[in-house]
Amino acid sequence: MGLNLDASPEELKIFLEEVEEHFQTLEEDLIRLEKEEEFNEDLMQEIFRASHTLKGSSATIGHHRMAKLTHAMENVLDKLRKKQLSVTSNLVDVLFECLDCLRVLRDEIINDEESDLDLQEILEKLGTVKEPGEIPAATTDQPAAPGISCIWAETDFSIELTWEEKDTLHNAIEQRLHPYLVRLTFEVEPEMLAVRAFVTVRAFEELGEVVKSNPTEEEIEKEHVTDTLVLLLLTKEDEARVKKLVGELSNIATCQIKLYSHDTTKSHPESGVQPQEEAGPETKIKPVGNGAKPGEAAKNGAAKKANRTVRVDVELLDSLMNLVGELVIDRTRLFQILGNLEINYEMDEVSQDLGRTSVHIARVTTQLQEQIMKARMLPVENLFNKFPRMVRDLSQKAGKEIDFVMTGQETELDRSIIEEIGDPLIHLLRNAVDHGIEPPDAREAGGKNRIGKLKLQASHEENHIVITINDDGRGIDAETVKKSGVKKGLITEEQAKRLTDKEAINLIFLSGLSTVANVTDVSGRGVGMDVVRNNIEKINGAIEINSVVGQGTEFKIKLPLTLAIIRALLVSIEKSVYAIPLSTVTETIRMQKDQIEFVNNREVIVVRGKVLPLLRLKRVFTGINFTDEEREKLFVVVVNLAGQQIGFVVDSLVGEQEIVIKSLGKYIGDVQGISGATILGDGNVALIVDVSNLIKKIAS
Amino acid sequence: MAEELIANENQYVVFRLGREIYGLEISSILEIITMQTITVVPGTEDIIEGIINLRGRVIPVFNLHKKFNLAGDEITRSTRIVVVEVGGNSIGMLVDGVYEVVKITDDIVEKPSHILSDIDKEYLAGVAKLEDKLVILLDLSKVLNRDDAVMLENIG
Numbered sequence: 001m002g003l004n005l006d007a008s009p010e011e012l013k014i015f016l017e018e019v020e021e022h023f024q025t026l027e028e029d030l031i032r033l034e035k036e037e038e039f040n041e042d043l044m045q046e047i048f049r050a051s052h053t054l055k056g057s058s059a060t061i062g063h064h065r066m067a068k069l070t071h072a073m074e075n076v077l078d079k080l081r082k083k084q085l086s087v088t089s090n091l092v093d094v095l096f097e098c099l100d101c102l103r104v105l106r107d108e109i110i111n112d113e114e115s116d117l118d119l120q121e122i123l124e125k126l127g128t129v130k131e132p133g134e135i136p137a138a139t140t141d142q143p144a145a146p147g148i149s150c151i152w153a154e155t156d157f158s159i160e161l162t163w164e165e166k167d168t169l170h171n172a173i174e175q176r177l178h179p180y181l182v183r184l185t186f187e188v189e190p191e192m193l194a195v196r197a198f199v200t201v202r203a204f205e206e207l208g209e210v211v212k213s214n215p216t217e218e219e220i221e222k223e224h225v226t227d228t229l230v231l232l233l234l235t236k237e238d239e240a241r242v243k244k245l246v247g248e249l250s251n252i253a254t255c256q257i258k259l260y261s262h263d264t265t266k267s268h269p270e271s272g273v274q275p276q277e278e279a280g281p282e283t284k285i286k287p288v289g290n291g292a293k294p295g296e297a298a299k300n301g302a303a304k305k306a307n308r309t310v311r312v313d314v315e316l317l318d319s320l321m322n323l324v325g326e327l328v329i330d331r332t333r334l335f336q337i338l339g340n341l342e343i344n345y346e347m348d349e350v351s352q353d354l355g356r357t358s359v360h361i362a363r364v365t366t367q368l369q370e371q372i373m374k375a376r377m378l379p380v381e382n383l384f385n386k387f388p389r390m391v392r393d394l395s396q397k398a399g400k401e402i403d404f405v406m407t408g409q410e411t412e413l414d415r416s417i418i419e420e421i422g423d424p425l426i427h428l429l430r431n432a433v434d435h436g437i438e439p440p441d442a443r444e445a446g447g448k449n450r451i452g453k454l455k456l457q458a459s460h461e462e463n464h465i466v467i468t469i470n471d472d473g474r475g476i477d478a479e480t481v482k483k484s485g486v487k488k489g490l491i492t493e494e495q496a497k498r499l500t501d502k503e504a505i506n507l508i509f510l511s512g513l514s515t516v517a518n519v520t521d522v523s524g525r526g527v528g529m530d531v532v533r534n535n536i537e538k539i540n541g542a543i544e545i546n547s548v549v550g551q552g553t554e555f556k557i558k559l560p561l562t563l564a565i566i567r568a569l570l571v572s573i574e575k576s577v578y579a580i581p582l583s584t585v586t587e588t589i590r591m592q593k594d595q596i597e598f599v600n601n602r603e604v605i606v607v608r609g610k611v612l613p614l615l616r617l618k619r620v621f622t623g624i625n626f627t628d629e630e631r632e633k634l635f636v637v638v639v640n641l642a643g644q645q646i647g648f649v650v651d652s653l654v655g656e657q658e659i660v661i662k663s664l665g666k667y668i669g670d671v672q673g674i675s676g677a678t679i680l681g682d683g684n685v686a687l688i689v690d691v692s693n694l695i696k697k698i699a700s
Numbered sequence: 701m702a703e704e705l706i707a708n709e710n711q712y713v714v715f716r717l718g719r720e721i722y723g724l725e726i727s728s729i730l731e732i733i734t735m736q737t738i739t740v741v742p743g744t745e746d747i748i749e750g751i752i753n754l755r756g757r758v759i760p761v762f763n764l765h766k767k768f769n770l771a772g773d774e775i776t777r778s779t780r781i782v783v784v785e786v787g788g789n790s791i792g793m794l795v796d797g798v799y800e801v802v803k804i805t806d807d808i809v810e811k812p813s814h815i816l817s818d819i820d821k822e823y824l825a826g827v828a829k830l831e832d833k834l835v836i837l838l839d840l841s842k843v844l845n846r847d848d849a850v851m852l853e854n855i856g
Contacts, residue, residue, distance in 0.1 A: 322756075325756070326755075326756040329756065576739060576740065620742070621742040621743075622742060623742075662757070662758040663758075664741065664751065664758065664760075665751075665758065665759065665760055665789060666789055667748075667760045667789055667791060667844075668741060668744060668748060668751070668760050671741055671742070671743045671744060672743050673742070673743070674741065674742070674743070677739070677741075677751055677758045679753045679756060679758070683737075683753055684737045684739060684753065685737075685739040685750075685751050685752060685753050685758055686739065687739065687741065687742075
């Protein structure tokens, strides 16, 4: 089902972009609004403007539902602006809900398909916050007095009419019929609401014509009802007769009646926009008057930006990145050829010429690589933006007070990494709010500030991006984690005793520990932590925990700048070259065969007093047993992932190089211990060692 | 010649595998390259010889000898890698030598039979009787079918 919007694809594109911007503004500002104690007029104006522009532009493209919702939202915001309403968290909740609905409506445009979102509920909610304080409460909470009293309404409630309905109304008024707008609330069990609403509409129909009801008759039939019913009645009878009818009806809690007038829907100051917006299908083509201005201004803004930037398809960027990858490989290869050449013809002019050219090509390639990587970068802001809202909602639900601070939003990351890192971050933040930070009373009892601190930080460190999530909550108790680990059979009692606190805390990344239901009793962390770690390691990142009981927990996530090209240590095993991501390597050690000791029938070495389990990559990858031809000297590559260290025994070290990660392809699929392949300078293919997979293997 | 043009005619690349002559429709073949250094991927099935670098792309290479249980898969000077496309993936196949491209009309193609070939009938599209030789036509989609792919994916 198409939406039949009145806009070209180009216009929609601009609209969607614009809308996203406004959503963002609204979200950020609403959070600020709630936080700030004093009434901030500028902020309020900004919120109002954003919502107003949204209304204008959604009406322009002919998205009526969106226009309708923003219109209702604007009414509330206008009251806020005029201080007729005060900011409560309840109200902010409703506004946030509006925003969620708007997003659904926006997605309708993207999918070109109408969603099943029912605006009734949210419009109702907006309606009830319309009046300051007491009145909405009165309309719903007032006990049903015997012989229900009808109030001649001064309050502002209305009903949206289509063009035809207005026409009918207009004709009717000329025929001296009275249009009454009646608002009823029912006092009845929820399951009876639909029936009650149905009966009520029927009863009113005896007096005249019910032009429109809210919920509509279809909605009532489908039981999409609330305890409020608004209807527009056209009747010859007078007000007293209508009131009498209401008195005859049962289960009515409150009733408000007023004469319908066009002004009801025009009560807000921007009436200049109104006709155009209400006009519906007929006149939605050109924005007139006030309504046009914000939209136009935004379009001008977009045009200005467009002068400096060009929109590029992500696929194009990806393929550029691939091509640069090829160049990087050839660069390495060129130097190898040059090396060979120089051995034979060192003083030859041609080889020297080649040398100079190679150096230049290398430099250009490096720059090109950097630039294209930069082009693929996005500030993490895009990702972080949704977090304040999330933390706010979560903390409210959990009844906690949290001061959420974000820094380093401008830090840039490859877009593919941003896509991957979102879920793990959400998970960690959620854990911090749910389990890390204590309830206010508990915090006070523990001598801490009632308001918990949660920090999300992104920064650039050497060739990595580091994201830290820091809370000052209860921390993770290593002993409890150990106990749980033993209980779940993940580690033996013996092992538990030998674990350092840090190692013990890292146990929360084990899947068994995290999937148990009562993990909250253990440490508060853990639901799906294994997934978090897997996701991060999948993109060659690493995660580290530092936690002090009673003081808080810090998660440190180290991410590569890009997914496609990484630095790797090349090692050789049985004449094949393997690449180990350098981000996991802590050191390389040369040792004698007799330094190997055995613990539990497993090979280990002692490095600076620490026992390091060994894994013979040759045996893992080729099946050749190490006893076949034992060398005296062994090379050990020490790798570290999430606090777990093991040593890979390799035949020799080849060197360090930038490699371009290639997948093994669908036909080969997943291979134990191998995460992908890369092409070396000599044109041969090397396999990339899947460190996390191997560490898991040795752990089990 | 004129008659051949009227009949349904396809071009086939003819190559040797063990003792027999096989043919593959030319449209399924991307290119034929000389032997490359093949990197063995540990933990994969026998029929996957390994992976190679095809101008910056990593593609798997199949060993048809092992797939069809044929004798003699020594690498010689005439060994070639036939790169084909199946289901959007480029895949290399080791063959013992590539001879020529021939035109084969439908009317000289017979139904596959066990007697004519050492390999399983299901992989064959037919047998073409040329003047001087028999060419066994392979059904590529069956040779490198999805079941294999699924199976291979499950090895990990």
